[in-house]
Amino acid sequence: MVTTTARPRPRSASPGRVPRRIPAARPQRPPRLPLPRGSRLRLAAPHRRLHAILLAVTFVVIIFAVRLVELQGIDGRAYARQATAQYLHTQTLPAPRGEIVDRDGAVLAASVDARDIVVDPSITKDSTDPTPQAIAAKLARVLHVPASRLLGPLTGSGRFAYLARGVTPQIAAAVLALDLPGVAAQPVMERVYPNGDLGAQVIGFVGTDGNGLGGLEYAYNRQLVGKPGKRTVETGSNGTVLPDGTTALVEPIPGVGLQLTLDRDIQWKAEQALAAQVAATGAEGGTVIVMRPSTGEILAMASVPTFDPAHPESAPPGVLGNPAVSDVFEPGSTAKVITMAAAIDSGILTPTSPIDVPPTLQRVGRTFHDAEPHGEEHLTLTGVLAESSNIGAILASEKIGTDRLYHYLRAFGLGEPTGLHFPGESAGMVGTPATWSASQRYTIPYGQGIAVTALQVADVYATIANGGVRVTPRLVKGFLQPDGTIDPAPPPDRTRVISAATAAALEQMLEAVTTDQGTAPEARIPGYRVAGKTGTAQRVEPSCGCYRGYTASFVGFAPADDPQLLALVVLDNPVNGHFGGAVAAPVFRDVMSFALETLKIPPTGTTPPSLPLRVSPDGRPVG
Amino acid sequence: MSAARPAPTASEEPVGGLRAAPRYAALRAAPRPAPAPPRPRLRVVSQPRRAPRAPFVLLVCALLVGGLVAVLVLNTWLAQGSFTLRHLQREQQQLADQAQALNRELQALEAPEALAARASALGLVPAPNPVFRNAATGAVLGVPNPASPPPSPAASPAASTTPTPTPATPARSPSPSPHPTGPTPAASPHAAGPTAPRSPHAGTPTPSQAAGVRRSPAPSPQPSGRR
Numbered sequence: 001m002v003t004t005t006a007r008p009r010p011r012s013a014s015p016g017r018v019p020r021r022i023p024a025a026r027p028q029r030p031p032r033l034p035l036p037r038g039s040r041l042r043l044a045a046p047h048r049r050l051h052a053i054l055l056a057v058t059f060v061v062i063i064f065a066v067r068l069v070e071l072q073g074i075d076g077r078a079y080a081r082q083a084t085a086q087y088l089h090t091q092t093l094p095a096p097r098g099e100i101v102d103r104d105g106a107v108l109a110a111s112v113d114a115r116d117i118v119v120d121p122s123i124t125k126d127s128t129d130p131t132p133q134a135i136a137a138k139l140a141r142v143l144h145v146p147a148s149r150l151l152g153p154l155t156g157s158g159r160f161a162y163l164a165r166g167v168t169p170q171i172a173a174a175v176l177a178l179d180l181p182g183v184a185a186q187p188v189m190e191r192v193y194p195n196g197d198l199g200a201q202v203i204g205f206v207g208t209d210g211n212g213l214g215g216l217e218y219a220y221n222r223q224l225v226g227k228p229g230k231r232t233v234e235t236g237s238n239g240t241v242l243p244d245g246t247t248a249l250v251e252p253i254p255g256v257g258l259q260l261t262l263d264r265d266i267q268w269k270a271e272q273a274l275a276a277q278v279a280a281t282g283a284e285g286g287t288v289i290v291m292r293p294s295t296g297e298i299l300a301m302a303s304v305p306t307f308d309p310a311h312p313e314s315a316p317p318g319v320l321g322n323p324a325v326s327d328v329f330e331p332g333s334t335a336k337v338i339t340m341a342a343a344i345d346s347g348i349l350t351p352t353s354p355i356d357v358p359p360t361l362q363r364v365g366r367t368f369h370d371a372e373p374h375g376e377e378h379l380t381l382t383g384v385l386a387e388s389s390n391i392g393a394i395l396a397s398e399k400i401g402t403d404r405l406y407h408y409l410r411a412f413g414l415g416e417p418t419g420l421h422f423p424g425e426s427a428g429m430v431g432t433p434a435t436w437s438a439s440q441r442y443t444i445p446y447g448q449g450i451a452v453t454a455l456q457v458a459d460v461y462a463t464i465a466n467g468g469v470r471v472t473p474r475l476v477k478g479f480l481q482p483d484g485t486i487d488p489a490p491p492p493d494r495t496r497v498i499s500a501a502t503a504a505a506l507e508q509m510l511e512a513v514t515t516d517q518g519t520a521p522e523a524r525i526p527g528y529r530v531a532g533k534t535g536t537a538q539r540v541e542p543s544c545g546c547y548r549g550y551t552a553s554f555v556g557f558a559p560a561d562d563p564q565l566l567a568l569v570v571l572d573n574p575v576n577g578h579f580g581g582a583v584a585a586p587v588f589r590d591v592m593s594f595a596l597e598t599l600k601i602p603p604t605g606t607t608p609p610s611l612p613l614r615v616s617p618d619g620r621p622v623g
Numbered sequence: 624m625s626a627a628r629p630a631p632t633a634s635e636e637p638v639g640g641l642r643a644a645p646r647y648a649a650l651r652a653a654p655r656p657a658p659a660p661p662r663p664r665l666r667v668v669s670q671p672r673r674a675p676r677a678p679f680v681l682l683v684c685a686l687l688v689g690g691l692v693a694v695l696v697l698n699t700w701l702a703q704g705s706f707t708l709r710h711l712q713r714e715q716q717q718l719a720d721q722a723q724a725l726n727r728e729l730q731a732l733e734a735p736e737a738l739a740a741r742a743s744a745l746g747l748v749p750a751p752n753p754v755f756r757n758a759a760t761g762a763v764l765g766v767p768n769p770a771s772p773p774p775s776p777a778a779s780p781a782a783s784t785t786p787t788p789t790p791a792t793p794a795r796s797p798s799p800s801p802h803p804t805g806p807t808p809a810a811s812p813h814a815a816g817p818t819a820p821r822s823p824h825a826g827t828p829t830p831s832q833a834a835g836v837r838r839s840p841a842p843s844p845q846p847s848g849r850r
Binding site for chain 2: 106107110112113168169170173192194195196198242264265268269272525526527528593594596597600601602603605
């Protein structure tokens with residue numbers, strides 16, 4: 001603009017100067033005056049032209065300004081969005097789910113990078129070179145699945161289908177190397193369980209979306225899932241990240257890991273010994289629990305049947321739970337110890353109190369028997385427990401009364417969840433004495449007529465082993481923070497249930513069970529003092545609600561005089577033999593031996609006491 | 624230029640200036656045709672000297688070209704860095720994947736199931752009951768018993784429960800690589816009492832003999848095979 005307005009000036013000025021000089025120099029040339037006069041007329045024109053140009057320029061500038069306001073102010077955001085969408089790409093960075101490790105840090109569940117192989121069927125469906133069949137054949141070789149299973153997704157409708165989920169990055173790279181049309185790989189996090197089905201019922205499993213659906217994976221899902229991050233980058237048309245482009249990065253926050261109290265080796269041994277015995281006895285299932293009575297830490301918790309946590313969808317229905325805490329059964333003789341504890345803790349009986357056990361006992365129109373027929377027997381309270389006499393337990397309970405028995409049943413934790421907070425945990429069933437039927441009053445002392453979980457039984461004996469103080473059982477030892485530190489889990493609750501003296505007396509009584517006179521010599525471990533109790537209970541058949549078959553169990557701890565470990569074995573409906581001392585005690589011995597060895601717990605080397613089991617008819621104890 | 628030009632309007636007043644005086648005299652004598660007064664000599668005024676343009680233009684061009692080249696080099700360099708970054712990131716990813724795969728393989732190998740299978744493939748049997756020897760006093764804790772002979776080699780519990788693709792099948796264990804690591808801790812007790820654990824007719828070994836084939840508290844516990 002400056003140049004256009006400046007140019008006319010010299011032109012109008014020079015004609016003005018020339019005429020002035022010409023008359024002076026050459027006055028004889030007036031006729032040429034009209035020419036300067038004409039140019040003088042033109043001198044007025046630039047102003048108008050200037051105005052016109054100015055007007056035009058203003059007009060154009062106004063148009064520009066209006067358009068500018070329109071683009072930047074009114075539609076600006078939409079255009080900016082369209083533009084950024086072309087070169088800004090946001091990638092979600094999946095947060096790894098927290099690991100689950102055993103007490104020594106051995107990995108039980110971990111998240112690894114994996115790929116989903118996906119396809120756009122609209123590309124492959126009508127592809128002629130290669131044909132869908134050829135694509136399927138090529139993929140089948142890399143993915144190790146039958147080609148027929150791939151043909152469905154390849155020729156389906158829509159624009160997205162999974163060909164394989166959770167394959168390793170190496171396999172995904174091999175798939176991409178085939179350079180097949182429409183086939184791509186998506187990064188995902190895959191949950192893996194390096195030990196297969198080890199501890200599956202405790203650890204649980206996750207769904208395809210990566211959220212826990214069972215076991216501890218479900219119970220601690222909130223801690224285990226991390227927070228996904230995202231990365232926004234400017235990319236060129238070929239996907240290369242522009243070096244000078246803006247990049248926003250939100251780091252993913254990994255999930256918090258769980259350190260369990262489980263010991264991988266003991267867990268394996270428990271599962272393996274249990275599975276072998278379930279197969280050998282033809283039982284429908286079974287449970288093994290190993291725990292430390294002093295801390296409530298569960299070292300092993302195994303049940304049969306189990307499932308593969310990596311493929312929960314292929315498990316038969318009903319096996320995805322944790323039977324050790326969710327399945328209830330009538331405990332049978334293992335509950336007699338509560339009757340004994342009530343009697344001794346109340347000061348009514350002592351381990352050597354004589355109890356005359358008749359062959360049968362008539363109560364409320366029913367005849368009660370012992371497991372094996374016998375004549376009139378003169379037992380001590382210890383003898384009643386060691387020989388597992390139902391009649392003896394009833395007679396003992398009559399001395400203490402139903403209210404007191406109920407008090408101790410509840411004090412030992414029956415009829416309420418243990419405080420483990422495991423999903424699906426059952427409280428069991430212990431009615432108040434007012435709701436007890438006439439016969440229940442006599443069956444509950446020996447463990448029929450109440451329902452308990454395996455963990456509750458283990459908890460009762462752990463309380464006795466721990467000197468009468470009940471410690472809330474637990475499976476989680478600590479939380480593995482992303483920075484590598486471990487937050488210990490809050491300490492368990494401790495409640496005194498029976499006096500230390502009562503607990504010590506019960507320990508000695510339970511040791512008599514594993515003597516040759518007791519019901520479970522099979523549970524003995526050479527060199528160790530082992531205390532325990534068998535259980536052979538009538539089993540409630542869920543289909544008919546009637547008694548059918550048996551629940552065989554053994555629960556015990558070692559060393560008896562310094563209880564370090566407790567183990568419980570329950571077999572559900574064994575066919576080849578059904579006595580707890582015959583089918584469950586050997587499993588206890590195997591698992592306990594292994595656990596003692598693994599945790600390097602030597603024998604105490606003390607001599608076991610010999611409490612008299614029988615008394616002579618005149619009341620004197622006999623060896 | 625202005626000095627050379629006559630100022631016709633300033634006729635009356637003798638404005639100072641030596642050169643002006645003769646001109647005023649001439650003007651006064653104008654009515655009379657004077658013998659051609661000496662006109663001021665006109666000469667072509669040369670244009671004011673300008674600085675030569677060429678160096679400046681060259682300088683600007685050079686700066687322009689230089690700047691462009693610098694930008695080009697810088698961009699190329701950055702792009703090169705971007706490609707290197709992408710390449711290295713891909714390599715890092717590959718190595719991470721590889722490490723992960725090897726880790727998984729290791730975890731499968733150290734699973735108790737796999738260890739037990741390899742132990743039983745080597746003819747090891749589980750101890751019937753734990754026995755310890757106090758390293759300081761030599762006292763044997765527990766009752767040593769001879770281990771039962773291993774079952775037939777075919778009885779391997781490997782395939783029964785583990786669904787993971789574990790490479791630690793018994794078939795692979797005789798390969799040379801696992802040998803130096805695997806059996807070493809388990810094999811050392813054999814040196815102490817080579818015949819005791821295997822022979823069924825070992826009879827009643829003395830405590831010290833049997834303790835030799837048992838584990839002392841010092842070595843790390845090793846999962847034992849299934850009976």
